[in-house]
Amino acid sequence: MSANQYRAYAIRYGHRDNVPAHEAFHRPHAAPAGGMDYFVWLITDGQTNIVVDTGFGEAEGTRRGRQFLRSPERGLAELGVDAARVEHVVLSHFHYDHIGGTALFPNATFYVQEQEMRFYTGAGGSLPVIRESIHVPELLALLELNYAGRVKFVDGDAEIVPGVSVHKASGHTPGMQFVSLDTSRGRAVLTSDASHYYANMEEANVFNTFVDLVGVLRGHQRIRETASSPDLILPGHDPLVLQRLTRVADGIVEL
Numbered sequence: 001m002s003a004n005q006y007r008a009y010a011i012r013y014g015h016r017d018n019v020p021a022h023e024a025f026h027r028p029h030a031a032p033a034g035g036m037d038y039f040v041w042l043i044t045d046g047q048t049n050i051v052v053d054t055g056f057g058e059a060e061g062t063r064r065g066r067q068f069l070r071s072p073e074r075g076l077a078e079l080g081v082d083a084a085r086v087e088h089v090v091l092s093h094f095h096y097d098h099i100g101g102t103a104l105f106p107n108a109t110f111y112v113q114e115q116e117m118r119f120y121t122g123a124g125g126s127l128p129v130i131r132e133s134i135h136v137p138e139l140l141a142l143l144e145l146n147y148a149g150r151v152k153f154v155d156g157d158a159e160i161v162p163g164v165s166v167h168k169a170s171g172h173t174p175g176m177q178f179v180s181l182d183t184s185r186g187r188a189v190l191t192s193d194a195s196h197y198y199a200n201m202e203e204a205n206v207f208n209t210f211v212d213l214v215g216v217l218r219g220h221q222r223i224r225e226t227a228s229s230p231d232l233i234l235p236g237h238d239p240l241v242l243q244r245l246t247r248v249a250d251g252i253v254e255l
Contacts, residue, residue, distance in 0.1 A: 003162075003163075004045055004161075004162045004163030004164075004182055005045065005163070005182055005183055005184050006043050006044060006045045006163060006164065006181045006182060006183055007043070007044055007045070007183065007254060007255065008041060008042070008043050008181060008183070008188060008190060008234070008254070008255040009041065009042040009043075009044075009079055009248070009252055009253065009254050009255075010039045010041055010234065010241050010242070010245060010252070010253050010255075011039060011040050011041070011042065011072060011075035011076065011079075011251065011252050012037050012038065012039055012069060012075075012242065012251035012252070013038055013039070013040060013055050013068070013069055013070055013071065013072050013075060013251075014037070014038030014055065014056060014061055014066050014067055014068055014069055014097070015035060015036070015037055015038065015066070015067045015069060016035050016036040016038070016065070016066050016067065017035040017067075018031070018035060019031060019032055019035050019036045022208060023208055023209075024036075024196070024197065024207060024208065025199070025200070025205045025206070025207070025208060026205060026206045026207070026208045026210075026213070027205050028208075029205070032197055032199070032238070032239075033239070033240075034238075034239030034240070035239065036196070036237045036239070037237055037238065037239045037241065037242065038055060038056065038061075038066065038097055038237065039053075039236065039237070039241070040052065040053050040054060040055050040072040040075065040076075040101075041053065041179075041190050042076060042079055042081060043164055043179070043181050043190075044079075044081070045163075048087075048088075048161055049081050049085075049086050049087070049088070050086075050088040050089070050090065050160060050161065050164055050179075051072075051076070051083075051086050051088070051089045051090070051105065051108070052089075052090045052092065052179050052190055052192065053090070053091060053092055053098040053099075053192060054072060054089065054091070054098065054099060054100060054101030054102050054104060054105065055071075055072045055097065055098070055100055055101045056068070056096055056097040056098075056100040056101075056135075057100040057101065057135075057138075058071075060096055060100060060135050060138075061097070061100075064096070066097075069251065070251075071101070071104070072101050072104060073101075073104045075251070075252060078249050078252060079248075079249075079252065083104045083105055084104075084105070084106055084107060085107060086105050086107070086108050087107060087108055087109065088108060088109060088111070088160055088161065089102070089105050089108040089109070089110050089111070090110075090111045090160065090166055090177070090179055091110055091111065091112045091116075091142075092176065092177055092178065092179070092192035092193060092194075092236075093113075093116055093172065093173040093175060093176045093177070093192070093193060094112075094116055094117075094120045094134065094138075094139060094142070094173065094175075095133040095134065095173065095193065096133060096134060096135040096138060098192070098193070099138045099139070099141075099142060100135065100138050102138070102141055102142065102145060103141065108150070109150055109151070109152050110142070110145055110150060110151050110152070111151075111152050111154055111158075111160055111166060112142075112151060112152075112153060112154065112175065112177075113153070113154050113155070113166075113168055113175030113176070113177050114153040114154065114155050114175070115155070115168075115170070115174050115175035116173060116174060116175025116176070116177075117142070117146070117151075117153065117175070118174075118175075119173070119174040119175060120134065120139060121139070121143070124174070125139075130211070133209065154166055154168075154177070155168075156168050160179075163181060163182040164179065164180070164181045164182075165179070165180050165181075166178070166179055166180075167179075167180060167222060167226060169194045169215070169216075169218070169219030169222055169223070170211075170212060170215045170219070171194070171206075171210050171211070171212045171213070171214075171215030171216030171217070171218065171219045172193045172194060172207065172209065172210050172211070172216060172219075173193075173211060174211055174212075176192075176193060176194055176219065177192075177194075178190060178191045178192055178194045178219070178222075178223060178226075179192070180226050180227070183232070183255060185228070185229075185232060185255075186227075186228025186229060186232055187226060187227055187228040187232065188227060188228070188232040188233075188234065188255055189223050189226050189227040189232065189233050189234065190234050190236075191223055191233060191234065191235050191236050192236040193207070193236045193237070194216070194219045194220070194223060194236070195207070195219075195220060195223065195233075195235045195236065196235055196236050196237040196238065197235050197237065197238040197240075198235050198238050198240055199238075200220075200235065201220050201223070201224075201233065201235070204217070204220070206220075231244075232255070234255065241253060
């Protein structure tokens with residue numbers, strides 16, 4: 001563990017009711033309680049702020065039947081963080097609900113896996129079943145950010161700042177990455193969509209959107225090996241996150 005210790009906050013910005021079991025689990029057994037929450041995450045030590053994912057835009061979320069509860073920048077502001085001054089943003093993968101708010105961070109460098117960009121700007125990204133999870137204008141915005149010199153590509157694992165790292169976990173998408181951080185309790189992991197729900201890992205029943213099933217399961221193992229304990233593994237969309245962590249404001253909880 002590094003000398004740096006961080007706090008992590010989940011900021012709920014969106015919600016979806018009544019998620020069918022067959023969408024949430026590869027082997028359906030029951031619909032997830034509480035539906036699906038949509039989060040952006042803040043990692044901070046009080047001086048350095050790292051945001052993980054940027055959410056979906058209101059228009060695109062509404063078109064897909066999701067509730068847009070607030071802009072992620074409003075949630076960050078409740079924690080005393082100005083989105084316009086954030087310097088580091090990790091994009092876990094390129095699905096519409098994770099890259100829709102890049103314009104909220106005009107001074108940030110965006111960290112992505114090189115394989116993710118290669119895939120979604122190549123032949124594979126245009127396949128209909130893959131295309132369903134992509135909002136093209138958001139992908140084009142990332143291309144513009146790349147040509148502006150604001151995208152930093154990672155190939156595998158990398159340290160973003162001392163005590164905060166990204167780890168490749170191909171499976172949900174080809175360049176899926178999760179984030180680990182040093183906390184006062186040990187090494188914590190923000191899985192993003194490497195594990196949507198607690199049950200995905202606890203029951204070895206993966207979320208039913210993936211390009212590589214074995215890759216998802218290997219990613220789960222990497223998450224377990226990275227986290228200091230199971231209670232420091234935080235899934236990407238589970239409403240139980242709001243119950244298991246400490247409430248600091250409406251829809252905002254702290255690890």
